[in-house]
Amino acid sequence: xxxxxxxxxxxxxxxxxxxxxxxxxxxxxxxxxxxxxxxxxxxxxxxxxxxxxxxxxxxxxxxxxxxxxxxxxxxxxxxxxxxxxxxxxxxxxxxxxxxxxxxxxxxxxxxxxx
Amino acid sequence: xxxxxxxxxxxxxxxxxxxxxxxxxxxxxxxxxxxxxxxxxxxxxxxxxxxxxxxxxxxxxxxxxxxxxxxxxxxxxxxxxxxxxxxxxxxxxxxxxxxxxxxxxxxxxxxxx
Numbered sequence: 392x393x394x395x396x397x398x399x400x401x402x403x404x405x406x407x408x409x410x411x412x413x414x415x416x417x418x419x420x421x422x423x424x425x426x427x428x429x430x431x432x433x434x435x436x437x438x439x440x441x442x443x444x445x446x447x448x449x450x451x452x453x454x455x456x457x458x459x460x461x462x463x464x465x466x467x468x469x470x471x472x473x474x475x476x477x478x479x480x481x482x483x484x485x486x487x488x489x490x491x492x493x494x495x496x497x498x499x500x501x502x503x504x505x
Numbered sequence: 506x507x508x509x510x511x512x513x514x515x516x517x518x519x520x521x522x523x524x525x526x527x528x529x530x531x532x533x534x535x536x537x538x539x540x541x542x543x544x545x546x547x548x549x550x551x552x553x554x555x556x557x558x559x560x561x562x563x564x565x566x567x568x569x570x571x572x573x574x575x576x577x578x579x580x581x582x583x584x585x586x587x588x589x590x591x592x593x594x595x596x597x598x599x600x601x602x603x604x605x606x607x608x609x610x611x612x613x614x615x616x617x618x
Contacts, residue, residue, distance in 0.1 A: 424605065433593065433610035434548075449605065481547055493538050493550030494606060 394418040397482050397497035404504055410469040412500050414482030416462075422485040423465040424494070425449075425457065427478040434481065440465055472504045509537070509594040509609035517615040524581040526612055528594030529574075537570055538606065539579050540593045548593065551579075584616045 395416045404410050414423060424439040426449075436449030438457040446457050454476060456468045469476055479501050483494040512527045528537070536555045540548040554561045554570045554577065561568045567580040581588055591613050595606040 426608075431610065434608040436605055436607070439605055483548075491553070493540070493553050494548075495550065496540075496547035498547045 395482065395484055395495055395497045397480075397500050399500060400498065401501045402503070404472050404502070406473060406504055407471050410472050410502065412467045412469075412480055412482075412502070414465045414467070414497060416465075416484045418484060418495070419462060420484040420486055420495075421462075423459065424483040424485075425455075425465065425467045426481045426483065427451065427476075428481060428499075429478050437467065437480075469502075472502075474504050476502065477504045478502060509596050509607065511592065511594055511609045511612040513612060514610075515613045515615075517617065518584060520584060520586055520616055520618050522584055522616075524584050524588070524614055524616070526579045526581075526592055526594075526614070528577045528579070528609060530577075530594075530596045531575065532596075532598055534572070535597045537568075537577050538595045538597070539566075539568060539577075540595060540608075542591045542593065542611070544590075551592075581614075584614075586616050586618045588614060589616045590614060 398413045425437040426434040428434050435451045437455050438449050440446045440459040458466045479499050481499045482497040485494045486492040509528045509530045518524055534556050536553050538553045539551045542548045552563045552568050554568050565582045570577045591611045593608050593611045595608045
């Protein structure tokens with residue numbers, strides 16, 4: 392999707408290893424979000440950021456950490472990957488004025504923990 | 506926990522027919538949004554309706570919002586095979602400090618040619 396890219400697109404990792412997913416935006420949007428999508432659960436918020444170095448937890452934050460050292464990058468780290476973290480991860484961005492604009496989503500990262 | 510819940514969970518129609526999807530939510534909102542997701546892709550924003558609006562149109566899409574019933578509907582008119590996708594409603598709540606959308610589980614629309 393224009394203005395937001397996620398990397399890698401696919402990853403297979405072993406249980407217990409750390410994994411970092413990257414979200415990069417060129418829109419200079421203030422807000423950035425990490426969601427996971429699982430069958431039967433829809434999208435659930437993991438963490439979000441409302442500015443450089445400003446982050447907060449979402450609904451399913453256990454086992455995940457994030458960092459935002461510059462406006463354009465939002466990193467999601469699985470500190471010690473578990474099979475329950477096998478999922479599709481989506482990054483999203485939004486304007487400062489959230490009342491009038493929707494989110495723009497990346498194409499997702501499919502993570503498999505074996 | 507999910508705020509919005511789409512109904513039905515799956516809908517199959519013929520090309521040219523209208524498709525109606527419903528969303529119910531639990532708490533007060535600033536706005537409600539609808540998204541589409543094609544298989545294997547990210548979500549795409551379709552339309553946003555604010556809490557003080559009752560109806561909104563965008564091309565073949567018509568969204569209504571009834572805040573007294575805490576419900577919204579998305580109507581796709583004259584459906585096409587390309588409309589086959591999953592559709593999600595999402596709510597932007599009014600809770601203090603809330604800065605995030607909460608998504609429903611989604612519903613799958615199949616439009617048969």
